[in-house]
Amino acid sequence: MLASRVFQNSLAGVLGVAVVFSVLPARLTAAENAASASRPNILFCMADDWSWPHAGAYGDPVVRTPAFDRLSREGVLFENAFVTAPSCTPCRNAVLTGQWHWRLEEGGNLWSTLHPRFPVYPLLLEEAGYFVGHWRKAWGPGDWNALGRERDPAGPVYKSFPAFLQARPKGTPFCFWLGSSDPHRPYQWQSGAQSGIDIGRIRLPADLPDDPVVRHDVADYFYEVQRFDRDVAAALKLLEESGELDNTIVVMTGDNGMPFPRHKCQLYDSGTHAPLAIHWKAAGKAGRRVTDFVSLADLAPTFLEVAGVAVPEAMTGRSLLGILRSASSGRVDPGRDHVLTGRERHGQTQEKPNPGGYPMRAIRNDDFLYIRNFEPDRWPGGCPDPDRAFNGRAYGDCDDSPTKSLVIEHRDDPQFRRFYQLAFEKRPAEELYDLRKDPDQLHNVAGQPEYAETQRRLADRLRKELEATADPRVLGDGVPFDTYPYRRPVR
Numbered sequence: 001m002l003a004s005r006v007f008q009n010s011l012a013g014v015l016g017v018a019v020v021f022s023v024l025p026a027r028l029t030a031a032e033n034a035a036s037a038s039r040p041n042i043l044f045c046m047a048d049d050w051s052w053p054h055a056g057a058y059g060d061p062v063v064r065t066p067a068f069d070r071l072s073r074e075g076v077l078f079e080n081a082f083v084t085a086p087s088c089t090p091c092r093n094a095v096l097t098g099q100w101h102w103r104l105e106e107g108g109n110l111w112s113t114l115h116p117r118f119p120v121y122p123l124l125l126e127e128a129g130y131f132v133g134h135w136r137k138a139w140g141p142g143d144w145n146a147l148g149r150e151r152d153p154a155g156p157v158y159k160s161f162p163a164f165l166q167a168r169p170k171g172t173p174f175c176f177w178l179g180s181s182d183p184h185r186p187y188q189w190q191s192g193a194q195s196g197i198d199i200g201r202i203r204l205p206a207d208l209p210d211d212p213v214v215r216h217d218v219a220d221y222f223y224e225v226q227r228f229d230r231d232v233a234a235a236l237k238l239l240e241e242s243g244e245l246d247n248t249i250v251v252m253t254g255d256n257g258m259p260f261p262r263h264k265c266q267l268y269d270s271g272t273h274a275p276l277a278i279h280w281k282a283a284g285k286a287g288r289r290v291t292d293f294v295s296l297a298d299l300a301p302t303f304l305e306v307a308g309v310a311v312p313e314a315m316t317g318r319s320l321l322g323i324l325r326s327a328s329s330g331r332v333d334p335g336r337d338h339v340l341t342g343r344e345r346h347g348q349t350q351e352k353p354n355p356g357g358y359p360m361r362a363i364r365n366d367d368f369l370y371i372r373n374f375e376p377d378r379w380p381g382g383c384p385d386p387d388r389a390f391n392g393r394a395y396g397d398c399d400d401s402p403t404k405s406l407v408i409e410h411r412d413d414p415q416f417r418r419f420y421q422l423a424f425e426k427r428p429a430e431e432l433y434d435l436r437k438d439p440d441q442l443h444n445v446a447g448q449p450e451y452a453e454t455q456r457r458l459a460d461r462l463r464k465e466l467e468a469t470a471d472p473r474v475l476g477d478g479v480p481f482d483t484y485p486y487r488r489p490v491r
């Protein structure tokens with residue numbers, strides 16, 4: 001009953017009530033298992049603001065993620081998985097549609113919607129006979145109904161994964177989104193240290209100051225990462241007990257980087273590089289570490305292909321099935337040597353009367369990260385002056401936190417000055433980082449003569465791929481992202 005108890009605790013925490021799940025789904029017979037083998041179940045587990053490499057499988061010495069580590073050990077661990085956008089709604093829209101978020105009109109922004117003309121994988125699977133649903137945070141935030149979409153793009157909401165399984169008609173394959181608001185802020189201050197996390201052993205990102213406040217803040221983030229991992233562990237146990245784990249493709253990942261200055265919402269790896277493990281018994285050799293560059297927009301065509309459903313032409317993502325079925329480690333597909341990322345409007349944080357965001361696109365390969373900042377006169381973390389900011393918040397594209405306050409309050413202190421500059425000051429139109437020398441992406445080498453050829457080549461490749469995917473930001477036919485409605489409920 002451990003599985004039920006963990007779900008019970010998590011849900012009780014969300015709803016503030018006690019919830020009891022006492023009946024587990026019946027175990028499948030061998031014949032039922034064989035019949036469903038051609039149409040595996042799909043369990044998609046997505047954390048909210050969880051960064052690579054914060055998992056045991058990636059070598060983090062402190063955070064404990066036994067469920068993720070198990071999926072990696074018995075499945076495939078992706079070393080180079082990236083979100084399309086380091087922001088909830090556009091990332092989730094890209095996951096659901098299998099398309100770059102810049103192709104999704106309003107759906108490219110935070111607090112937006114998703115026009116009904118964009119097909120989404122859960123509802124395509126439902127049409128093909130799958131039983132679909134989600135629990136907690138899946139699509140959003142925003143208003144999916146705003147332009148006439150009639151169903152939640154992630155399918156109906158259920159009060160728990162066990163409740164979803166109980167509602168499923170016998171013998172029907174399922175597609176479930178196990179969502180979470182972990183490790184999104186706010187955190188309970190020092191919950192990490194109080195749970196036993198040793199803040200002295202935390203390996204801090206190089207672009208954050210080494211200060212006890214930051215160490216506690218990261219420990220509190222780890223505490224919630226671990227809570228999400230326990231939710232996934234409970235789901236795995238439930239599938240194992242019902243005999244369905246072997247016929248389920250389980251994906252565990254996150255929607256954008258950790259909510260710290262220069263991480264979430266930015267196109268450095270700390271905002272876009274996602275943990276990703278995929279477990280599927282029918283796949284190739286287990287325990288592989290794959291270095292192919294993949295985008296979370298590749299998941300939708302993967303799920304459709306796995307289920308034998310036609311992939312819509314509009315989907316720009318590329319199925320991962322070849323990688324999953326391979327026996328190889330390292331670079332399985334030599335063509336997967338880079339990935340694109342982008343950002344449009346997160347919060348309305350620029351100076352009045354501009355309601356727009358901080359538009360950027362990037363290309364990342366093994367050796368370099370190249371970023372194009374389309375409006376370098378704007379503020380990458382939001383306007384510093386709340387009286388001049390459109391939404392009245394200082395640095396509004398960085399979630400409020402003890403670390404943010406520390407860096408901003410000490411911005412004139414030489415010990416902190418560099419961290420403030422990296423996170424909040426204006427940036428040039430082009431940034432280039434040589435990852436062979438600078439894996440933390442701290443030293444912009446754009447404009448240096450020895451990098452001129454690399455910079456030109458990457459800029460050219462990025463522009464061509466954006467043009468080929470009909471990105472309004474580079475097509476020059478008007479850029480609507482800045483003026484789309486901000487669909488946040490009035491509080």
Ligand SMILES: [Ca+2]
Nearest residue numbers: 048049088255
């Ligand atoms: Ca998020």
